Amino acid sequence: VLNSDLISKKFRDLQDAICSRLEAEGGGRFAEDAWTRPGGGGGRSRITGGSGFIEKGGVNFSEVFGETPAALRQELGSRAETFYATGVSLVLHPVNPHVPIVHMNVRYFETSGDSWWFGGGIDLTPHYVRPADAASFHKILKYTCDRFDLKFYPEFKSWADDYFFIPHRNETRGVGGIFFDRLNQKSGYSRQELFDFAYAVGEALIPCYLPLVRAHRDEPYSEEQREWQLLRRGRYVEFNLVHDRGTRFGLETRGRTESILMSLPPLARWEYDDRPQAGSAEERTLQYLKKGIDWTTKG
Amino acid sequence: VLNSDLISKKFRDLQDAICSRLEAEGGGRFAEDAWTRPGGGGGRSRITGGSGFIEKGGVNFSEVFGETPAALRQELGSRAETFYATGVSLVLHPVNPHVPIVHMNVRYFETSGDSWWFGGGIDLTPHYVRPADAASFHKILKYTCDRFDLKFYPEFKSWADDYFFIPHRNETRGVGGIFFDRLNQKSGYSRQELFDFAYAVGEALIPCYLPLVRAHRDEPYSEEQREWQLLRRGRYVEFNLVHDRGTRFGLETRGRTESILMSLPPLARWEYDDRPQAGSAEERTLQYLKKGIDWTTKG
Numbered sequence: 001v002l003n004s005d006l007i008s009k010k011f012r013d014l015q016d017a018i019c020s021r022l023e024a025e026g027g028g029r030f031a032e033d034a035w036t037r038p039g040g041g042g043g044r045s046r047i048t049g050g051s052g053f054i055e056k057g058g059v060n061f062s063e064v065f066g067e068t069p070a071a072l073r074q075e076l077g078s079r080a081e082t083f084y085a086t087g088v089s090l091v092l093h094p095v096n097p098h099v100p101i102v103h104m105n106v107r108y109f110e111t112s113g114d115s116w117w118f119g120g121g122i123d124l125t126p127h128y129v130r131p132a133d134a135a136s137f138h139k140i141l142k143y144t145c146d147r148f149d150l151k152f153y154p155e156f157k158s159w160a161d162d163y164f165f166i167p168h169r170n171e172t173r174g175v176g177g178i179f180f181d182r183l184n185q186k187s188g189y190s191r192q193e194l195f196d197f198a199y200a201v202g203e204a205l206i207p208c209y210l211p212l213v214r215a216h217r218d219e220p221y222s223e224e225q226r227e228w229q230l231l232r233r234g235r236y237v238e239f240n241l242v243h244d245r246g247t248r249f250g251l252e253t254r255g256r257t258e259s260i261l262m263s264l265p266p267l268a269r270w271e272y273d274d275r276p277q278a279g280s281a282e283e284r285t286l287q288y289l290k291k292g293i294d295w296t297t298k299g
Numbered sequence: 300v301l302n303s304d305l306i307s308k309k310f311r312d313l314q315d316a317i318c319s320r321l322e323a324e325g326g327g328r329f330a331e332d333a334w335t336r337p338g339g340g341g342g343r344s345r346i347t348g349g350s351g352f353i354e355k356g357g358v359n360f361s362e363v364f365g366e367t368p369a370a371l372r373q374e375l376g377s378r379a380e381t382f383y384a385t386g387v388s389l390v391l392h393p394v395n396p397h398v399p400i401v402h403m404n405v406r407y408f409e410t411s412g413d414s415w416w417f418g419g420g421i422d423l424t425p426h427y428v429r430p431a432d433a434a435s436f437h438k439i440l441k442y443t444c445d446r447f448d449l450k451f452y453p454e455f456k457s458w459a460d461d462y463f464f465i466p467h468r469n470e471t472r473g474v475g476g477i478f479f480d481r482l483n484q485k486s487g488y489s490r491q492e493l494f495d496f497a498y499a500v501g502e503a504l505i506p507c508y509l510p511l512v513r514a515h516r517d518e519p520y521s522e523e524q525r526e527w528q529l530l531r532r533g534r535y536v537e538f539n540l541v542h543d544r545g546t547r548f549g550l551e552t553r554g555r556t557e558s559i560l561m562s563l564p565p566l567a568r569w570e571y572d573d574r575p576q577a578g579s580a581e582e583r584t585l586q587y588l589k590k591g592i593d594w595t596t597k598g
């Protein structure tokens with residue numbers, strides 16, 4: 001029977017599998033940092049950077065539980081006395097500006113009183129948007145969703161458009177992907193079925209992302225393109241610190257700072273009013289950072 | 300009589316005076332970007348960087364007014380239909396890691412219904428804490444406060460310790476300074492007296508900061524010290540985007556993004572679990588990033 005122990009064990013396997021694949025692909029060696037949470041549980045952070053196509057990246061696994069902190073009760077709108085959460089999250093900042101930043105997260109939540117749900121998502125942040133790359137990325141996500149329910153991709157794609165959005169810049173974080181939360185039995189699916197779906201999203205990271213790495217990791221780039229990459233990473237920092245619910249909630253509840261902020265880039269840049277030149281590749285990228293684009297038709 | 304027009308004019312003069320002094324000192328030329336606010340008012344952002352001891356810096360003046368936005372009413376706990384706000388804010392990120400980052404802000408606020416107050420502060424963020432520098436900085440602030448009221452320095456110094464604090468790092472942003480808000484007639488002082496105080500805080504920027512610039516701008520530094528500077532700037536970004544009320548409130552109410560985010564550094568770095576070596580100058584700096592240090596006794 002699929003209980004939280006088994007879900008957590010499978011998420012640990014997912015972390016192992018992703019790290020192995022990234023290492024085999026030349027992502028550099030992952031160093032593990034295992035930690036325990038004073039209130040219950042712990043995790044293992046795996047960090048890479050500096051020796052492969054990833055300039056800085058992390059793949060975190062965690063399994064935490066115990067008394068529900070007051071801030072968590074408020075966030076959940078629940079009076080549950082105890083909680084349990086397990087998941088995997090990943091952010092990779094590549095060396096080459098032609099390779100996109102990628103993020104993936106899958107998580108399972110349980111509270112006393114028999115409430116449980118899955119959440120997660122995967123989204124792509126190209127420094128330079130290439131519609132054909134965005135198309136291949138979204139097609140794999142659509143295929144992953146369609147295997148479970150034809151309603152999932154349209155719903156979760158649009159959810160990602162809304163979630164990965166930076167209002168003060170009026171820009172999406174990138175070309176989006178899928179995002180879902182609080183997926184439970186009310187969806188009409190069992191815990192086993194929803195776990196299978198969440199796990200499939202986690203597994204989709206490799207086929208979604210590695211083709212883009214292979215296509216662009218050795219592409220030459222100029223100093224100007226590197227500077228643009230650092231500016232786009234600045235936007236990534238803004239999204240994560242100002243808007244990302246997971247990051248803000250983690251910091252507010254005094255989660256493990258190093259693991260939460262693993263998502264931040266190795267180096268980022270801010271310039272006053274950094275507008276790209278008219279007609280440049282950088283300006284074209286900005287024009288693609290909009291909600292509501294059906295990327296599956298762009299390739 | 301001291302009305303809001305006159306306060307605003309004086310704040311404009313303060314911006315002019317500070318920019319001239321910084322330019323004369325070799326801070327590079329300031330470029331002006333004048334802007335208007337759709338709902339009423341506007342400002343002038345002055346930006347420098349790249350040609351003097353300042354790698355990136357800004358001195359903003361603004362005067363905004365109009366219908367009170369809903370978010371502002373909530374923040375203020377007020378039902379006032381109209382508001383008026385004017386102020387100057389400054390952040391300088393120096394080239395040399397031995398020169399500290401500095402921040403200064405003075406502001407005047409008015410709402411319909413005869414409510415008004417001043418706020419502001421000035422604080423120092425050294426990449427390497429030197430107690431004698433922190434002492435000279437704080438002594439000038441104390442002197443500035445003591446001229447008005449002997450209670451101001453202890454109260455506003457401790458307010459700065461609490462405000463310029465990064466809970467998720469358990470670090471102060473630097474060696475602090477002074478911070479005050481909602482200073483009105485309940486303090487026992489008139490609007491004219493409190494304006495004189497706020498203006499004196501703005502004027503203190505130059506004598507507080509320039510001696511530290513002169514002392515360290517030509518000090519040699521290593522690549523490792525530059526890296527440490529970028530990591531400390533990362534903490535500055537974290538404070539401003541996660542905690543700073545002005546920044547968060549400005550972004551939420553759709554203020555002018557470029558002017559609000561002027562405070563972000565030109566380049567910042569994040570490393571997983573970046574702990575300095577035992578006994579190093581970097582570790583000594585971390586030991587100084589605590590609340591409650593009486594810096595005036597350290598020089």
